[in-house]
Amino acid sequence: MVENSPAPLPERAIYGFVLFLGSQFGFMLYLVWAYVPESWLFSLGLTYWPQKYWAIALPVYLLVTLGIGYILLFGINMMSTAPLNSMHTITDNFAKNQQQKKSQEEAIPALRDIPISEVNQMFFLADKGICNRN
Amino acid sequence: MEEGVYRAVSGGRIALQRRQYSASCREFSVRCPRLQLRSLSAATCSVWLAAYGLFVLSQNSMVLSAAIFITLIGLIVYLHFVKIDQESLLIIGSLGIQMTSSYASGKENTTFIEMSQVKDVVINEAIYMQKVIYYLCILLQDPREPHGVSEVVPLFQSSKPRLDCLVEVYRSCQEILEQRKT
Numbered sequence: 001m002v003e004n005s006p007a008p009l010p011e012r013a014i015y016g017f018v019l020f021l022g023s024q025f026g027f028m029l030y031l032v033w034a035y036v037p038e039s040w041l042f043s044l045g046l047t048y049w050p051q052k053y054w055a056i057a058l059p060v061y062l063l064v065t066l067g068i069g070y071i072l073l074f075g076i077n078m079m080s081t082a083p084l085n086s087m088h089t090i091t092d093n094f095a096k097n098q099q100q101k102k103s104q105e106e107a108i109p110a111l112r113d114i115p116i117s118e119v120n121q122m123f124f125l126a127d128k129g130i131c132n133r134n
Numbered sequence: 135m136e137e138g139v140y141r142a143v144s145g146g147r148i149a150l151q152r153r154q155y156s157a158s159c160r161e162f163s164v165r166c167p168r169l170q171l172r173s174l175s176a177a178t179c180s181v182w183l184a185a186y187g188l189f190v191l192s193q194n195s196m197v198l199s200a201a202i203f204i205t206l207i208g209l210i211v212y213l214h215f216v217k218i219d220q221e222s223l224l225i226i227g228s229l230g231i232q233m234t235s236s237y238a239s240g241k242e243n244t245t246f247i248e249m250s251q252v253k254d255v256v257i258n259e260a261i262y263m264q265k266v267i268y269y270l271c272i273l274l275q276d277p278r279e280p281h282g283v284s285e286v287v288p289l290f291q292s293s294k295p296r297l298d299c300l301v302e303v304y305r306s307c308q309e310i311l312e313q314r315k316t
Contacts (some may be wrong), residue, residue, distance in 0.1 A: 084269060084288045089260045090282065098145050116273075120256045124301050125308060 087092070090116055140299035142166070142266050148293050150302065158227030158310055162303050164293045165220045169213070169238060181205050218292040221301070222261040227310045231255075231272060233289060247287070247315065250277045255307040257300050258286070268297045270304060 034043075034055035041049065082088040095113040103109050135153045136273040142148050151163040185201030217238040226234040238241075253275035258266050275287040 041194070078263075084260050084262060084271075084291070085282065085286050087286060089258055090273070090286060116256050116258065117254045120304070121308075124257065124304055 138299070138302070141296050143265070143296060143315075148295055148299070150295070150299050152302070152306065153184040158304055158312060158313055160225045161222060162306070163220055164224035164290055164295060164299070166218065166293050168219060169217060174209070178205055212236065220292050221293055224291060225307055225310050227313050234258055235292070247272060247274065247282070251275060252311075253280075253283060255304065255311065257297070257304050267294065268300055269294065270300050 033049060038052070041047070064100065085105070098112055100112070101110040137149060137151045139147055139149055146167060149165045151165070151238075153161045153163075155161065179312065180202065182201055185197050186296050189195065190195045214237060218235050219238050220234075220236045222233070222234045222236075226232075226249075228249065231299045232244060232246045233246075233251060235243045240306065241286045249253055251274050253273040255272050259266055259268050268292075270289045272287040274287060275282065278308065
């Protein structure tokens with residue numbers, strides 16, 4: 001079986017270092033492109049660069065996307081929560097199709113999903129000495 | 135007839151009234167506090183101040199008349215469609231369960247579920263608006279297929295009592311529901 005542990009490995013160290021070097025190089029290139037005047041770049045022979053407008057526009061786009069993403073995630077979470085009248089708060093396909101095992105005496109009962117009526121009777125109808133509920 | 139004061143999930147006070155009409159017929163009414171004069175005047179004042187601010191900016195007197203209309207119509211819509219004063223649950227052992235919501239304007243909404251469709255009345259927990267709340271609900275069953283829940287009907291949706299009030303109503307309802315098996 002393939003190991004899926006998060007332990008440090010030589011390959012991971014190499015990937016990490018390559019990513020580090022690449023991101024540092026990319027950042028230096030971005031700074032050079034944004035700050036060095038166009039005439040100097042042309043004199044060096046580098047003429048095919050994007051407009052400097054994008055040096056400001058892309059970070060602004062990124063930050064606005066990040067801000068909207070927070071709100072969007074919050075909203076998606078709220079929309080996917082089951083409403084109070086939905087069947088998903090009571091049961092689901094796994095619980096409906098579970099097999100009933102015969103309970104042996106003096107053995108720990110098998111793990112199963114207990115129906116909500118039984119749970120309620122245990123919690124709220126049993127004598128107060130057995131369960132402590134506020 | 136017994137009456138108790140409890141708290142709602144939001145923290146406000148609600149009153150629970152229990153009546154027993156016969157051995158198999160009981161009624162529970164949850165009453166919310168009525169619309170307070172101070173919250174009504176606070177809302178009206180804020181809307182009118184905002185409209186006056188707009189009027190000063192735009193010098194258009196239609197803004198003021200529009201604000202008055204909006205306040206009046208908003209109040210009527212709120213009292214008739216939104217503000218529920220009392221929710222009651224009438225459970226008759228041999229017949230069924232009836233839920234009534236009375237709005238502040240006097241309108242009443244009634245729903246009746248017959249006993250053959252009722253599987254059980256339980257207290258369920260669910261996530262509601264970044265909180266986990268307990269709420270009472272009726273589990274409905276299809277009469278042709280008695281094992282299996284077909285629908286969930288939540289009760290006391292606008293008053294949302296807390297667990298202590300729900301346990302009282304749950305115990306009373308279970309006493310009546312047990313009678314139909316025997």
